[in-house]
Amino acid sequence: MQKITKPVQLFLLIALGFALWFPSVGDEFYVELLINIMIIAIFAMSLDLLVGYTGLVSLGHAAFFGIGAYGLGIFFGEMNQYSIWAALPVSLILTALAAVVIGWISIRTSGIYFIMLTLALAQMFYYYFFESKLYGGDDGMFISTKPDVNFGSIQLLDLGNEHTFYYFTLGILVVVFLFLVMILRAPFGQVITGICANEQRVRSLGYATQRYKLASFVIAGTLAGLAGFLEAAHTGFITPSYLGWHESGNILVVVILGGLGTLYGPIIGAVALVLLEDFLPDITEHWKIVLGMIIVCVVLFLPNGISSLSGKIFRIPSQIMKTILRG
């Protein structure tokens, strides 16, 4: 992967500092909103691994988000008490299995056919939950309580506390980010970024590219399941729409808005989209048109996403300095 430059590292550290500090002063409503943003950011980063780094444009990524959420709802939703050490693995294993199945079928194709297959297979899961009487159909499911985070008999975290849940989500966001940085720097990352650039060449160098694409698909799917698990635990509510193609399209917009193939771009995209969706309705009732225009402008004028602004912004002072020095 390309190096995360010093200015971006600094920016990310400042953002992390802000995120750590915010709950002690911020309004509860915005603490909620930030949890929401962080969950979307995890979801979007997982898709970036697939779209930005492996070159596989999936339009069915929400299926894994939804399966992660339903994993919690189906097996633990009615329990009064359950451990996260049981609930989280169940959700992750379920999404990983679903990703193996969808991935195994889809990676045989590429381009538009890959998009169509991921879309169609994800919609099958959507309709399954939409029609299933057992799991609440289109009404969705409720989750009666949040998971316990215990070590033996000692309680480590009380996720029922909104601030604790906030820091828990922030911790997972940081871990997922560092995990993705790690695998992208590892030999695996070299191969998938090569596949993204020129799959035929990678194959001729001796790599069985299908396996690497499948591995990337399963990792991305499982991380999306993790985001879905957090969402379900946070809101205590699941609907089939979590799996719908509308959600898949939405998360793709977040990744593209923030910047493909950057990892931190999707975080910025999540912040931007959620904040816009929050503020714009206060300004005009036709806010979706404004939102659409903003997205069009970003794509037209910042083709590498909002995150590419960072490079531009840091270049301006250094250019001014150069001009002054020359003058």
Place this chain on the structure above:
Amino acid sequence: MANMSDNNIILRCQGLSKSFGALKAVNNVDLDFESGVVHAIIGPNGAGKTTFINLLSGELQPTEGQIYFKDHDLTNASPNKISQLGIGRSYQKTNIFPKFTCLQNCWIASQSRLKTSMKFFKSAHRDMEVMERAQRALELTHLAMKPEILAANMSYGEQRQLEIAMMLATDPELMLLDEPLAGMGSEEGAEIIELMRDLAKTHTLILIEHDMDAVFAIADQLSVMENGILLETGTVQQIRNSKTVQEAYLGEEETA
């Protein structure tokens, strides 16, 4: 399994054909390649030389016929399997990763010789064995001076050298070189000819090349193709003296 009674045969093609619709790009080619020999394939444009190489490297599947490499049947093998068996190739049209640095291009090639690249934890660039193989490939192709330059920013000649460096970094036993000198300056070309001479001491080379001086300078064996058909195979001297070949190919060059 073909009878490779002659132990010196490393690659054997039997009745190899490739059709694109009605066009027979490669037509019933029987050809053996000896181990340790530089075997050049010449012929006019459209003779089917690159298609032939694509069949050998698994990029195309033959319509008919078989390919054997040592004890392995390559006939329907995938490009990655063929690469892993020890056959490397370079492309006529430069086929590098433009957004990777020069070193990264060789790195990904070199890393392919690991048992697996399904490694998720340790940073790739800490593997010294992979690094050494990548750097050796850069040194051999005279590119070691600027490993950090983006491949897209290299000159055309340097990109051609990188193309060969990537092949070398996979440590192949048999090399398929599709017009390695195309577009190179005379100085760079001379370096690559020198490199091929060195490699020929320890490797088997199959070479497509239009530069006849280069071919005569390094090839031991020559095959002439025209319209998908193998016209003749022999030593450089035999081919030079062959009437069929002179009429079909070499003659044209002399009159041109």
